[in-house]
Amino acid sequence: MRHLRPFFIFNFLVISMLVTGIATAQDSGQKSEGKIIYQYKKYERFDLGDLEVQGNIIAPGDLSVKEKGANLMGRPLYDRREFSKEISLDVHELR
């Protein structure tokens, strides 16, 4: 029986290789069926004369001031709230 051992090992290796080869062949066959090929346009044409920009067209000399910026310059105008100074001076005028 001892002289049969190399034979078994050889067979086992051959069978393993065959099984692996079949599996690999099946797998590669499935992939080749769904393959996508991308292709870019070779050129695109732009008509520059047909370009349009939406919004108001202003002359380069026009100035624009934002409302917020304009208000920053302002401050409350003078307002008389009371006459404390005058009240105090009047008391000093007694006798």
Added chain:
Amino acid sequence: MRKIIFLILIPLLFSTVANADLQKAYELYESNKKQKWEWIAYELIDAQYFFAASVFAKRHILIKGEHSSSFEEALETISIRAGTEALSDLPDENMKLVKGATMSLVLGLRYFQQNKYKEAIKILNDVSEHSKFYPEAQLVIGSSYLLGPKDKDYKSNSINAYKKCESYARYQEKKANNEKQIRYYNLVRGNCIVHQARMLYTEKEYQKSSEAYDRIDKQSYRWPYLLIERAWASFQLGDYNRALGLVVTYKSPLLESYFFPEAEVLTALSYHKLCLYEDTLSVVDGYYANYKPKSEQLKKLIDGNKNDPLFFYNLMFKEREQKDQLSPFVNGLTTQIKKELKFNFDLISLRRAEEELKAIEKWPDHALKLDMQNETNMMISHMKKNINSYVLQRMASFYNDIHTMSYELFNIKLDTLTKKRDLLYKGKKLATDRERGSIKYVRKNSTQHFYTFIGEFWADELGDYSFGLESQCLEVDRNKTTNIQNDNIKRITSN
């Protein structure tokens, strides 16, 4: 003939009585009696030397002498005839020990000037309503509530004090037996009304405040100074035409010495509120042209003489031509200060003290004479320095006002230019053109007079002017014709 003899005898009799009082004072001065200072004060009051009497009354207080009802009466007379200032250089501790209305008023006034309002109220509440000083005490109490720390009742306390002041001043005015006292209590009563008006203004009750100001008589000393306050009340009520009319009163030839930088600001603001932008800018430009040279002249005068203890006192009594040489504006300013009550009261006291010194110099030689000459001279010197300091302070205050108001006018100018620019950028214009005023824009209430300008004396109308300008605060598209009914018109609010 009998009348002539009587007229000759009366001064002689008074002179003899005065000399007798003086003789008693001499004897007391040399004695070692414990109450001699108090008694000398009485003798000098009887001899009509009130400043000299104040010296001995204060010495009596300093040695903690007895405070009898006679002594209280003496203090009252001194403060009425020589002014409260004559008694005001005692230390607080000594003044507190004296129980009586006179020293309570003197100490209350001192606390008020030191901004110690609570202490002022406490001490002035000691002044009885039977005292001659009750109206003044209530006036100071009302002002202390208003200017001091405010509790929940400060407003009612203040108004109550002012009302008491007014009613008791009226009572004293009726009771007074000489013209000076009548005028004085009339003045105090006017002060109480003005303070009520100011208090109402501070509380934003502008209509009531305006009505209170209208109660001040045109003949009152204070009336010209109050025009600007009345104008502010009208301004706050939105009656810009009335505000303009009130401040334009200062342009009258009768009031040429009353000029206030703040009146120009109020004029510019009123035009600005009516959107009369060109008028606003014209006022601002006029202010700079008018006040810039005045400010420079005043600065030169103040800087060059502020360390001289009597320059500003002497300036007040220089001839008109001499003051004009310094600057016509300085001349106008001194005239304005001369009309102020404080200046007048101080000057009257000074003149009385000077007259008293002249009379003392005629006394026979004695240690009391020397003592009184020194004391009265010191008082006179102190009074002159006080007047000098008051005039300097008023001039410096005026100079500061010019600059403060100049800054405020600059802001108004900036705001006006911004509004004009915004109109331009929005493609808008003001709906109406600036035209002459019309009566249909004049507002008036029941306390304001309306003159037809037919048959009246022109000066009667002073203080009752109102402009009749239409507000221009309506804007319309620039390319459209003016039609205020048009839907495109939008009323803008001028801030």
